[in-house]
Amino acid sequence: MTIDISALLSNLRRELAAGNISPATEAHIRNEFRAARVRLDEAAGAAVFDREATQLEREATALRALRALHFGPNSKV
Numbered sequence: 543m544t545i546d547i548s549a550l551l552s553n554l555r556r557e558l559a560a561g562n563i564s565p566a567t568e569a570h571i572r573n574e575f576r577a578a579r580v581r582l583d584e585a586a587g588a589a590v591f592d593r594e595a596t597q598l599e600r601e602a603t604a605l606r607a608l609r610a611l612h613f614g615p616n617s618k619v
Contacts, residue, residue, distance in 0.1 A: 545587045547575050567594060 551572055558568040574590045609617055 545584060550575060550587075567598065570594065 554563070554568050554571055557563045558565060571590060571594055575587070
C-alpha cells in the first residue's frame with residue numbers, strides 16, 4: 543500500500559487544530575515524513591508513529607510522577 547503523505551499531513555494539521563496533538567508532535571511527525579518522502583514504505587511510516595507514541599507515553603508517565611511527587615498522588619484536577 544502506498545502512503546498518501548499529503549492526506550497524512552492534512553490529517554495531522556486537523557488534529558493539531560483540534561488540540562489533540564501538540565505543535566511539537568505535529569512538527570516532528572511532519573518533518574519525519576517529509577524527510578523520508580522518497581524512501582518511506584508502510585512499515586516505516588507506521589514505525590514513525592509508534593516511536594512518537596512511545597515517546598509521548600514516556601513523557602506522560604514522567605509528568606504524572608512529577609505531579610504526584612510535588613502535589614500529592616490524588617492531585618487530579
